[in-house]
Every structure is written in structure tokens, then in C-alpha cells.
Amino acid sequence: MRLRAPASSANLGPGFDALGLALNLHLECRFRPAAQLQIRVNGCDAEQIPCDPSNLIWTTATGLASRLGRQLPAIDLEIQNQIPLGKGLGSSAAALVAGVVLADALLDLAWSRTQVLDEAARLEGHPDNVGACVLGGLVASATDSIGQTCAIRLDLPESCKLALIIPGGSLATHKSRAALPDMYSRADLVFNVQRTALLVAALATGTIGALRTALHDRAHQPYRAALVPELERILACTAPGLLGCTLSGAGPAVLVFYENGFDVQPAFAACLRNALWMPIAVSAAGYELSAL
Incomplete structure (x- = not known):
């Protein structure tokens, strides 16, 4: 089979x-x-x-x-x-x-x-x-x-396209999880609940412009940034059509969301010296x- x-x-x-x-x-x-x-x-x-x-x-x-x-x-x-x-x-x-x-x-x-x-x-x-x-x-x-x-x-809405940034190194999931705190502040909890709700609603309705707000996180990415050297720089990148970036699972790969019809790869040129850019479909x- x-x-x-x-x-x-x-x-x-x-x-x-x-x-x-x-x-x-x-x-x-x-x-x-x-x-x-x-x-x-x-x-x-x-x-x-x-x-x-x-x-x-x-x-x-x-x-x-x-x-x-x-x-x-x-x-x-x-x-x-x-x-x-x-x-x-x-x-x-x-x-x-x-x-x-x-x-x-x-x-x-x-x-x-x-x-x-x-x-x-x-x-x-x-x-x-x-x-x-x-x-x-x-x-x-x-x-x-x-x-x-x-x-x-x-x-996923057809107007939303994806790419992966895949660094050369690897990162064990248990090491990435060990970097996370045991407790979160109320402010960080509310921040993530709001954005998770907004993210699901945006993707369900095709309102992809809301991803520029919805893809932000305070639960895991700030704590894992030290394990993924280019992560903070990648998350800070901006370009026409770029909707946002997220750490893929425990990392170190990063998932890039962008609008159909835009070429956002040049915005990441400085981050791709030791990484692979891979357009990817769902x-x-x-x-x-x-x-x-």
C-alpha cells in the first residue's frame, strides 16, 4: 500500500x-x-x-x-x-x-x-x-x-500565499519548549487570546489584511528568539504585500504570509545568507x- x-x-x-x-x-x-x-x-x-x-x-x-x-x-x-x-x-x-x-x-x-x-x-x-x-x-x-x-x-484564503525560510541548522523540540516560561502575565494572555481569535476569524472570512495584527505573539516566539538568531530580524521585516511571519512550530523554520501578486522575498535578503527561501502551498x- x-x-x-x-x-x-x-x-x-x-x-x-x-x-x-x-x-x-x-x-x-x-x-x-x-x-x-x-x-x-x-x-x-x-x-x-x-x-x-x-x-x-x-x-x-x-x-x-x-x-x-x-x-x-x-x-x-x-x-x-x-x-x-x-x-x-x-x-x-x-x-x-x-x-x-x-x-x-x-x-x-x-x-x-x-x-x-x-x-x-x-x-x-x-x-x-x-x-x-x-x-x-x-x-x-x-x-x-x-x-x-x-x-x-x-x-486558507486563495489570496494568501506562503513561503518558508529554512535555516541550515536544526532545533530540537524539547530544547525549544524548555525555553518557555511556566507562567504568563494577564496582559500577555489577553494579547494572545485576542490575536488568536482575530487570526481564525480573518482566515475564515478571507480578511487577510487583519493578519498584520493577528500573527503577533507573546507566548513563545519572544522566548525562542535566542535559539533562532535571525528570528527577530525576520519578524521585523516589512514590504508591500507582506502580511507577517511566524516561527514554524518549535523552529527554526519561519512561515511567511503574503498577498497574492506580490514579491516579498527581497525584503528578507539580509536574512537569507544561511537560509533557504521556499515558496510553499497548503x-x-x-x-x-x-x-x-
Whole structure:
């Protein structure tokens, strides 16, 4: 079978652990029954992805099977990866979703996307990246008191375009999270609640001019700036048509929002000496599973 799971950008500025956007870079897996487990990896950062039973896709699948009192058959698993690792682009979320879907297929569980999302969010610890990976598009999500995920999908307005600024280095999520405070002031809390509400309303209605206010954040980006040397300079950039920039997930990649018909790349020239500029589209679909 063939499985494709998209990359994702989480938070989108103020929507910390609540908003995610599926991006048109994919983790692709092809798998079939085999006499013994075989894993082959090609593509982006392939040298960092294990080809043994410690592979995250496989450990996720076998862990789910074990929790259900089942055992997976051996497979031949071929992985083709487009998602840079350690950049804040949802590579681990894509692998977790792929592992859950792989187990679902091999065990004939016939799970719904809601069940896949609940399991992947439980494993990830927060639903933003996996929500986008499962449903595609723009996803607002929350986890309730019994651990179930409620998620709503929206389409990004066609007038809003995206690009990624991808630095050469990587940043571990646990290190990026460790930079965050345990407590926030009331002023900062209100600031982010206002902008998260405005951001969702702006994207839902196509009022993209409001993004110039809505994309600002006080919950995580100011604290992570020391770990992403160019972040403050990137966030301060202005240009006609530029709507704003946000740290992608834990970083160090940055997501750039701009209006269709404008060329905003020159505004970031001073920030791109050691980084890649990549125009990127939204992945309208979440994961896709099909026969080979």
C-alpha cells in the first residue's frame, strides 16, 4: 500500500498548541508483506532516519498493536521523505500519523480519521501538527478532559500565499519548549487570546489584511528568539504585500504570509545568507492511503 502524510506548521504565531497548517511536503511510505522486517529510506535527511526496528513509524505502529493486544506482521517498508527534520515542519507528527495509519491498515481496524487523530494526538502530546496532518488545510484543535481531540478544518484564503525560510541548522523540540516560561502575565494572555481569535476569524472570512495584527505573539516566539538568531530580524521585516511571519512550530523554520501578486522575498535578503527561501502551498488533503 502507499501512504502519504503532509508536513505541517504549528502555532501560526499566537495559536500556541492549537493551530496547524498542512504543507505540500510529504512523507511517503510504501509497504507490503515480507518474510522479515525491511526498512529503506530515501530523500531529505535520509541519513537521520533509522532503517531498523527503532524507526519511529514502525515503533508507533508496533506500540499501537501491542496496546490492542495484537502483533504486526513483518513488512517491507520503503520511505521517501520530503520533510526536513528538526526544522519545526511536523516531521515527527507525520511519522506518528503514518505509524498509526500503517497499524490500522495492517490490523484491519477500519479506524475513522477521528480515531487516527485521537491516537496520534495522544502520542504527540498536543493536537496541532497531527490535526493538520490528518485533516489537511488549516486546523484549529483542542483536547478535552478525557483526552479526545476536537478539530475543525478550514481552507486558507486563495489570496494568501506562503513561503518558508529554512535555516541550515536544526532545533530540537524539547530544547525549544524548555525555553518557555511556566507562567504568563494577564496582559500577555489577553494579547494572545485576542490575536488568536482575530487570526481564525480573518482566515475564515478571507480578511487577510487583519493578519498584520493577528500573527503577533507573546507566548513563545519572544522566548525562542535566542535559539533562532535571525528570528527577530525576520519578524521585523516589512514590504508591500507582506502580511507577517511566524516561527514554524518549535523552529527554526519561519512561515511567511503574503498577498497574492506580490514579491516579498527581497525584503528578507539580509536574512537569507544561511537560509533557504521556499515558496510553499497548503496541502488541502490530510494523509492519503491507497493501493500500490
